[in-house]
Amino acid sequence: MRAVSLSLLLAAFTAWPAFAEPCKGAEAQLSQVSKALTVNALDIAENALRALSVSYPDCPEIVLHQARLAQAKGRISEAAGLYYRYTDTNPGDSRGLAYFGRFFLEQRDYMKADALSAAAVDKNPDDPAALVLRGQIYLMKGQSSAGQNLLEKAIKLDPDDPEAQFQLGTIYDKAKAAAQAVEHFRKAATLNPHDARAWDYLALNLEVVGDLDGTEQAYQKGLQVNQAGRYHDAFLDYNYGRFLAKRNDLSGSKRHLDRAVESAPQVRAVWFERAKLDMRLQNYQQARADAEKAHACTQQGGVIDLQIYSLLSQVYARLGDTALAKKYTDLTRETPPPVRGEQR
Amino acid sequence: MTPRKVSTVALIVALAALPKILWGADTGRIQFENRQKGSGINFVLDNGTLPDKPMIDGIPGGVALLDYDNDGYLDIFFTNGASLPGLAKEGDKFSNRLYHNNHDGTFTDVTGRAGLRGEGYSVGAAAADYDNDGRTDLYVTGFNGNFLYHNNGDGTFTDVTAKAGVPGVSSAGKKLWGISAAWLDYDNDGKLDLFVANYLDWSFATSRVCGSPGKRLSCSPTLYQGEPNILYHNNGNGTFTDVSEDMGISRHVGKGMGVAIADYDDDGWMDIFVANDNDRNFLFKNRGGKTFDELGVESFVAYTESGLPVSSMGVDFRDWNNDGKPSLIITALGGETYPLFRNEGNGFFSYESYKAGIGLRSFKMSGWGAGIQDFDNDGYKDLFTANSHVNENADLDGQQHYRQANAVFRNLHDGTFQDMSDDAGPGMQIRAAHRGCAFGDLNNDGKIDVVVSAIGSPAELLYNTSTGGNHWILIKTVGVKSNRDGIGTRIKITTASRLVRYNHVTTAGSYASSNDPRVHFGLGADTLIKEIELKWPSGIIQVLHNVRADQFLTVNEE
Numbered sequence: 001m002r003a004v005s006l007s008l009l010l011a012a013f014t015a016w017p018a019f020a021e022p023c024k025g026a027e028a029q030l031s032q033v034s035k036a037l038t039v040n041a042l043d044i045a046e047n048a049l050r051a052l053s054v055s056y057p058d059c060p061e062i063v064l065h066q067a068r069l070a071q072a073k074g075r076i077s078e079a080a081g082l083y084y085r086y087t088d089t090n091p092g093d094s095r096g097l098a099y100f101g102r103f104f105l106e107q108r109d110y111m112k113a114d115a116l117s118a119a120a121v122d123k124n125p126d127d128p129a130a131l132v133l134r135g136q137i138y139l140m141k142g143q144s145s146a147g148q149n150l151l152e153k154a155i156k157l158d159p160d161d162p163e164a165q166f167q168l169g170t171i172y173d174k175a176k177a178a179a180q181a182v183e184h185f186r187k188a189a190t191l192n193p194h195d196a197r198a199w200d201y202l203a204l205n206l207e208v209v210g211d212l213d214g215t216e217q218a219y220q221k222g223l224q225v226n227q228a229g230r231y232h233d234a235f236l237d238y239n240y241g242r243f244l245a246k247r248n249d250l251s252g253s254k255r256h257l258d259r260a261v262e263s264a265p266q267v268r269a270v271w272f273e274r275a276k277l278d279m280r281l282q283n284y285q286q287a288r289a290d291a292e293k294a295h296a297c298t299q300q301g302g303v304i305d306l307q308i309y310s311l312l313s314q315v316y317a318r319l320g321d322t323a324l325a326k327k328y329t330d331l332t333r334e335t336p337p338p339v340r341g342e343q344r
Numbered sequence: 345m346t347p348r349k350v351s352t353v354a355l356i357v358a359l360a361a362l363p364k365i366l367w368g369a370d371t372g373r374i375q376f377e378n379r380q381k382g383s384g385i386n387f388v389l390d391n392g393t394l395p396d397k398p399m400i401d402g403i404p405g406g407v408a409l410l411d412y413d414n415d416g417y418l419d420i421f422f423t424n425g426a427s428l429p430g431l432a433k434e435g436d437k438f439s440n441r442l443y444h445n446n447h448d449g450t451f452t453d454v455t456g457r458a459g460l461r462g463e464g465y466s467v468g469a470a471a472a473d474y475d476n477d478g479r480t481d482l483y484v485t486g487f488n489g490n491f492l493y494h495n496n497g498d499g500t501f502t503d504v505t506a507k508a509g510v511p512g513v514s515s516a517g518k519k520l521w522g523i524s525a526a527w528l529d530y531d532n533d534g535k536l537d538l539f540v541a542n543y544l545d546w547s548f549a550t551s552r553v554c555g556s557p558g559k560r561l562s563c564s565p566t567l568y569q570g571e572p573n574i575l576y577h578n579n580g581n582g583t584f585t586d587v588s589e590d591m592g593i594s595r596h597v598g599k600g601m602g603v604a605i606a607d608y609d610d611d612g613w614m615d616i617f618v619a620n621d622n623d624r625n626f627l628f629k630n631r632g633g634k635t636f637d638e639l640g641v642e643s644f645v646a647y648t649e650s651g652l653p654v655s656s657m658g659v660d661f662r663d664w665n666n667d668g669k670p671s672l673i674i675t676a677l678g679g680e681t682y683p684l685f686r687n688e689g690n691g692f693f694s695y696e697s698y699k700a701g702i703g704l705r706s707f708k709m710s711g712w713g714a715g716i717q718d719f720d721n722d723g724y725k726d727l728f729t730a731n732s733h734v735n736e737n738a739d740l741d742g743q744q745h746y747r748q749a750n751a752v753f754r755n756l757h758d759g760t761f762q763d764m765s766d767d768a769g770p771g772m773q774i775r776a777a778h779r780g781c782a783f784g785d786l787n788n789d790g791k792i793d794v795v796v797s798a799i800g801s802p803a804e805l806l807y808n809t810s811t812g813g814n815h816w817i818l819i820k821t822v823g824v825k826s827n828r829d830g831i832g833t834r835i836k837i838t839t840a841s842r843l844v845r846y847n848h849v850t851t852a853g854s855y856a857s858s859n860d861p862r863v864h865f866g867l868g869a870d871t872l873i874k875e876i877e878l879k880w881p882s883g884i885i886q887v888l889h890n891v892r893a894d895q896f897l898t899v900n901e902e
Binding site for chain 1: 552554555561562563564566567622623624641642644646647649650651652653655677679692698699701703704707708733734735738741742743
């Protein structure tokens with residue numbers, strides 16, 4: 001990746017017009033391309049960009065969208081090069097900084113994403129793309145009220161931004177305000193039906209509000225679009241498998257939990273959940289194997305030691321292994337239950 | 345209508361009648377009607393709440409159904425709160441209440457004459473004849489005082505707490521926060537002993553404040569230490585001895601709320617289950633009346649299948665799947681689901697909330713009182729929960745509601761239940777801050793009614809008006825060698841159509857409440873019981889033959 005002085009880039013404060021002269025006449029098409037990229041309609045975007053680049057060879061906006069397209073298609077080096085090219089020539093464009101920042105975020109280069117998102121908002125506090133990214137970064141930093149403010153502002157400016165809707169949904173999800181979360185995840189999923197994460201979160205929150213048929217439908221839609229890429233959801237099968245277990249569809253649950261342990265084998269929660277299902281299916285040997293795998297995982301995924309001990313004590317008791325059953329029974333007794341929040 | 349349409353309609357009508365034919369029982373609807381208005385019962389549970397919403401104000405109040413005057417009809421006792429922070433019953437509004445059943449749907453407040461106004465912040469009630477004199481006595485738990493009231497047989501009670509030695513105080517001299525109590529004869533010596541479930545080490549001095557001003561929330565119990573439970577042994581001379589330590593009870597510190605008893609392993613000794621709030625539940629296995637082993641973890645009832653505690657509150661411990669093995673339902677807070685544990689009969693219980701169909705349905709409910717009772721007399725016990733969130737400001741969270749309607753889940757005869765609450769009549773649609781509830785046949789019509797206490801609103805008298813015409817029997821046990829109430833007697837009936845049903849004598853269960861001591865069985869279409877087998881705590885097994893249905897049967901131990 002080309003080393004570019006980000007500080008120089010961030011220092012430039014020249015206002016940049018929305019569309020430079022070389023793009024004149026292409027505004028509507030570029031706007032459609034941008035929307036297509038936002039909702040992951042990559043083929044549409046790619047075809048349009050190909051035609052535009054012939055008609056408007058000097059239009060810098062095309063470079064920006066080419067960068068986004070390359071990023072969406074996983075061509076990382078190409079995307080980086082195009083972003084640098086665009087931001088070098090258009091350092092004052094908040095959108096360029098915001099999209100570049102999102103690129104870094106997806107590459108898990110959080111420092112650069114943080115810096116670029118801040119610069120993007122500085123340049124244009126009314127740019128929805130900048131506000132969404134900055135809001136998301138605030139959320140990641142634990143500054144949820146600042147993040148919420150920016151996301152709400154972004155949605156006011158552009159209610160059709162699926163990422164803004166999704167991120168705002170996560171705030172309500174975390175606050176256990178499921179009804180509001182449903183509202184935003186539903187919008188996010190409607191605006192970008194390719195976003196498996198949005199369907200997953202929508203399903204989780206629909207379950208909480210008691211709309212079980214809606215939950216089922218949301219999971220189904222999520223599963224249909226859950227492919228590798230930026231909107232891939234590694235826990236969709238896990239969550240759907242859990243839901244099916246609650247609905248007593250144990251074979252369906254098993255099918256999805258089997259997929260979950262393949263897609264996230266490093267996470268304790270997926271093995272734990274499959275072990276619980278094994279217990280319901282009275283497949284105690286498999287339960288033992290899965291519970292032990294869960295025990296060995298370092299990435300908890302929300303499952304604490306007490307839960308593992310309790311499960312293992314039951315598994316070994318069912319298997320008649322009294323020594324190990326006692327070991328885990330003792331550990332279960334010795335491990336204090338979690339201290340939940342201050343209030344009910 | 346074309347002939348084809350007519351025949352379709354006829355087929356549908358015929359199919360609708362099929363369940364009756366197949367099950368031999370009428371699958372009429374479970375219905376409840378609140379007849380509080382005009383009943384003379386104007387009790388409103390007053391929790392003495394303060395703006396800061398201290399822990400204590402969410403916790404009352406219990407209900408006891410007891411026939412204190414032996415006229416054959418259940419009377420009703422309600423516990424009440426007290427002023428805060430003074431913890432005193434200042435004024436009538438905090439008085440506990442005893443209502444006499446006039447046999448015509450009305451009740452008379454006899455609290456003053458009975459001497460049951462009470463003291464301090466009362467919580468739970470447990471009724472039974474502890475001295476075998478044929479009159480039902482009453483134990484009342486509370487935050488700053490537990491009281492044993494001896495029934496004098498003339499409509500009055502005498503506070504004998506000090507003499508009896510049951511003040512609810514730890515061996516270190518600290519008054520423990522009593523919630524629920526259970527009468528049982530743990531050593532089968534013919535005298536009822538007393539178990540008291542205690543909650544938190546909380547006081548105004550250590551009280552935390554949660555939530556923001558004007559939007560205070562009840563603090564989590566995890567902010568406080570739990571307290572040990574107490575077991576009092578009945579000495580048979582009007583006094584009791586605290587045997588909590590010797591019997592292996594007090595070494596287990598929990599946050600006890602509900603308590604229920606059953607002989608879950610059919611060894612002839614009554615066991616004790618304690619529902620602990622945000623802590624692991626306790627199952628005290630009775631080792632021949634010599635000691636108790638706490639086997640909650642070993643039996644898989646300490647936690648849910650996820651290995652985590654819930655806000656366990658009320659509990660009932662009865663056989664809901666007719667296999668002769670007492671199983672459990674526990675109430676909890678919204679977002680947790682109500683745990684339903686099936687007793688496998690091998691020392692293990694399986695968590696079956698989802699399998700039984702109450703998991704997703706109870707997810708949004710918060711519950712206190714709980715009962716496993718056959719409301720439609722079809723021979724299959726149903727579930728009832730008295731619902732409300734603990735937080736008066738729960739509605740600040742969009743998913744929670746402080747005032748909730750109660751719930752009834754109908755047993756579908758295949759190990760699953762259906763939530764019938766919406767169709768169970770207007771009495772089941774009342775949204776209130778429900779707390780304890782007690783189960784029993786108030787009007788002696790053979791159907792189990794429910795009395796529910798609610799903070800800040802009138803208590804509900806939910807008369808069971810279920811349709812269907814199924815048959816029933818209510819059995820009153822009179823122990824001779826066993827304790828006089830026959831508490832702990834396990835009863836098995838076999839009907840003419842060979843249906844086998846089980847239940848046992850207990851007044852414990854639900855939340856902070858005390859139920860009808862008579863044992864109820866729904867019989868479906870059967871009008872004759874071929875055999876009734878009673879296993880008394882004394883070890884005596886008594887068998888009756890060819891008993892007709894639809895009667896109140898008194899069985900004397902012999």
